[in-house]
Amino acid sequence: MTVGLLAGPPSAVADPGTCSAGWTVDRVVSGIGNLENLDSDGAGGFYVTGIVDGYLAHIDARGQVEKLVTGLQNPAGVRVAGKYVYFVTGDGLTAGPGTLERYDRETREVTTLLTGLNGPNGLLLLPDGDLLFTTIGVTGVPTGISRYRPSTGEYTRTWANVPLSNGIALAPDGKSIFTDNMTLRIFRVSLDRPAEQTVIAGAPRLMGLFDDMEATRAGQLFVADHMQGAIYQIDTASGDSCSIITGLIKPAATRTPPDGATSVRIARDGDAWTLFATSMDGTLYRLRPPAGLDLTPATPQR
Helix, strand or coil: CECCCECCCCCCCCCCCCCCCCCEEEEEECCCCCEEEEEECCCCCEEEEECCCCEEEEECCCCEEEEEECCCCCCCCEEEECCEEEEEECCCCCCCCEEEEEEECCCCCEEEEEEEECCEEEEEECCCCCEEEEECCCCCCCCCEEEEECCCCEEEEEEECCCCEEEEEECCCCCEEEEEECCCEEEEEECCCCCCEEEEEECCCCCCCEEEEEEECCCEEEEEECCCCEEEEEECCCCCEEEEECCCCCCCCCCCCCCCEEEEEEEEECCEEEEEEEECCCCEEEEECCCCCCCCECCCCC
16 A cells, blocks of 8 residues: 655644744655554654554555554554564553564564563563563553563563553663653653652643653653644653644544554654654654754664
């Protein structure tokens, strides 16, 4: 399937009193279901998950979309590691048992690594090659953040006890991570001592529903918000926050959240770093920053 590049920004870019000035926004692809998560393929394209339609897809640098794996139950977080694409299924508060799976980019084979997961959602590849994934399921005892080591198969079900956790990102120091949960707070969790958890920020708005995130080396954290259809910029040192875009919401006569922005990722856009975002409206957005804003990602693999 091919989806053409769409010109022009979405209808709600500017939000008075926010930090939207200087950002430019366009659609890379649109009309491809309900996008939940994304990660860069390292060549100008992305791997994305469609949570309702149940697929893992690839969007190349020309905007061509290919569904690689279909028939998945609520796929969510996705991360690229060399020739593999890792992803989770079973996202949701009351979804069926979830899985951690691996897609081989060379052979197109899919391998199931873990089963019986409790609503896995966000996924993060650590510098040492381990994977962290958040869980939001309530069908069993909340499991917080889990850790999996692909090289050995070692699995720690509750690595960090942050119940109902959702988004996840590496912090600029490389020694901790950021995560959010249903309490509308963002936590810093030490990689060496995961029991050490500190709150760095709260919701920028009274009503919100945080989703996935990514940090820069300069200490800025970008977070998707379902409820407002927003992308927030948060200073992780001060906790100050603002919205750079709002209104990324799936059109419908009646709103049924989660139906807004789902994930952000920093990737190369020519010679510059650019912010990309997915939304339940089936669109992959490209958000180019204002001059002077350093978007170098905290994740060293980039």
